[in-house]
Amino acid sequence: MKIDKLSFVDRAAAQLRLEIVHGRMLPGARLTEIDLSEQLGTGRGTVRAALSALEAEDLIVKQPYSGWSVRDISEKELWETYTLRGALEGLAARLAAIGNNRETESKLKAAFVRLEKAEQSEDRGERVDADLGFHRTIVDLAGHASLSRQYFGLSNKFEWLYRWSENHWPSRIDLTSWHRPIVEAILLGDPDAAEKAIRKHGESSLADDLRDFAELRRRSA
Known part of the structure; x- marks a missing residue:
């Protein structure tokens, strides 16, 4: 079960990474676990783990009280x-x-x-x-x-x-x-x-x- 769970997270992270890197998710765009869960057809826990993986890659940021967003350009x-x-x-x-x-x-x-x-x-x-x-x-x-x-x-x-x-x-x-x-x-x-x-x-x-x-x-x- 743990291996399958990690596989879902990896797949979700890969899809989100592709959307960000290729500019289909714009810099500064807000990301909500509910919306992404519906789009990816997976649970919020999986989405949350995928977002954490992308945060470690410095592609997204998590701000207190405001949630996740694609890293902005400056x-x-x-x-x-x-x-x-x-x-x-x-x-x-x-x-x-x-x-x-x-x-x-x-x-x-x-x-x-x-x-x-x-x-x-x-x-x-x-x-x-x-x-x-x-x-x-x-x-x-x-x-x-x-x-x-x-x-x-x-x-x-x-x-x-x-x-x-x-x-x-x-x-x-x-x-x-x-x-x-x-x-x-x-x-x-x-x-x-x-x-x-x-x-x-x-x-x-x-x-x-x-x-x-x-x-x-x-x-x-």
């Missing part, structure tokens, strides 16, 4: 997420460069080729998937289990913000030119340059998103 949220991601990926790029070998070269080049194809296709969904896949590849290549757990525990939030960004303003970057310096530094086995390249990439992305978020807020005021 300048502070963007800054915190990008700087945390930059710190984790900076370490990953450094370690990947230090451990550079044939496997590193093969996997990194394959991830970069996917970026090139996504850029040529101009398919927005594939752009997002290829970009996220490239960064996840670097974390995998770091060979650091604790780092991977921390990173992948927040990967759904990273994807949520990325997809939200892509859906609210036109694509601004050329995927290949933005990621090539990271590839080159890692393949050269230069940990300082690798960390610097991926941090610069993150800082540029943050600057773009903050600028466009301010413009979006100005237009909706």
